[in-house]
Amino acid sequence: MSARIAVLDYGMGNLHSVARALDRVGADVVVTARATEVADADALVIPGVGQFGACMRALRAAGLEDGARGFIAAGRPVFGVCVGMQVLFEGSDEDAEAGLGVLPGRVRRLPPTVKVPHTGWNTVAWTGRRHPYAAGIPDGTAFYFVHSFAPGVDDRTVGVSEHGRVFAAAVSEGGVFATQFHPEKSGEAGLQLYENFVKAVNAA
Amino acid sequence: MIVIPAIDLRGGRAVRLLRGDPHEETSYDDDPVAVAVRFQEEGARRLHVVDLDAALDAGGDNREVIRQICYSVVLPVQVGGGLRTLEDIAAVLELGAGRAILGTTAALDPAFVARAVEEFAERILVAVDVRGGHAMVKGWTEEGPALEEVFPSLNEAGTPRYLVTAIARDGTLDGPDLRLYRHVLTLTDRPVISAGGVRTADDIWELRDLGLEAAVTGKALYEKTLKLSQVIRG
16 A cells, blocks of 8 residues: 655645645645644655745644654654755744754855746756665756755755755755755656655655 | 735636726736746746636636646646635636635625635635725626625634735726725734735835735736836845
8 A cells, every 4th residue: 555645735835736746656645734634644745835934934823833843853754845845944044933943054045146036947966875765866867946045065965956056955864855946847857756755655 | 025926817818907897908928827937937926816717707717727827837826716616616726726716706605705714724715806995796896795894704704814906906007005905904813915006016015014915916017017026035
């Protein structure tokens, strides 16, 4: 039986496309705002588009902050996307609101020398420790980005991209994996990433 | 402050109407999906899409275009136009909409709103279209109850969020009806999104200072009296 993956529905993102992509690679997907359904799932996807603080406040207002924290603290598989990645950090230049603080450091604005938001396809270089979810995806593959802020590179970075500066396009820590880009808008490579995630969850 | 770009669909094209009059149409682009993607590239955080054919009940709809828009952007999309039943709402959410906008006729039935909120919670956005202090129904041609009657029952029904359109300003670039919004904000403690009249970035700041959550903006963006880069940080 396929593992159940909960996509957090807190009003901040185009959840349908995330759910559809996961469904296509064989996941049993539930888009939910219910803490009980989150707790019962085998893995959690945290999507998110928009403003960092608005996302954190919406997560809290939906009563999902504690559920997400608990899930992460238990080391269970979590996949963050875009602002759903950014909220895993301690904070952001975009807003005074604190993030979940699961990952150390802050999300920084992209430099004023380049066009923001950074919109469109950009290549991602996998760093030395190749994450299992990146299996079968060549180094330098292009993914689809829409963002104006991004975390810097540190030893949790598993994929690197550049727009005005080098930034973390994919990060990993324990059960958490997250991307600044949108796998659900990134064609075959994005689906491959989700498929690797779903397979790993199923195998666990 | 969130500026929500508006895309009104008619016969598969992106159009703007003047004060909701179906005979006063300006067509801006033949490809609404390209318009949506362009708004995303310019920094929009959410999109507002209305199916005018479904709203005007003229036969036909733009559901396929709406599906393509929702599929082509990463932004949440709020979708309205002719949503009169729970099935209509479910169908539009299934197309990929983040929120479903209940038109004023539906919104004047608090029992229906309560059922919709029970089923779809925060994904419901209740539209109240206003002229002369009254909610307007039937394609903005018929006067409904006064706002002082409308809001208490909708609040009671659990409305999570309102979209209040100043009809007389819609599509005019005359500036938002600040008096209306000041009044509306005394009638509810729920978030309110404005629509109608925005011309410049200063209009946006005035709405923000009043306490609006967001402002739906159409013509100002199409006519370029307002650029998203002026009002969206980063």
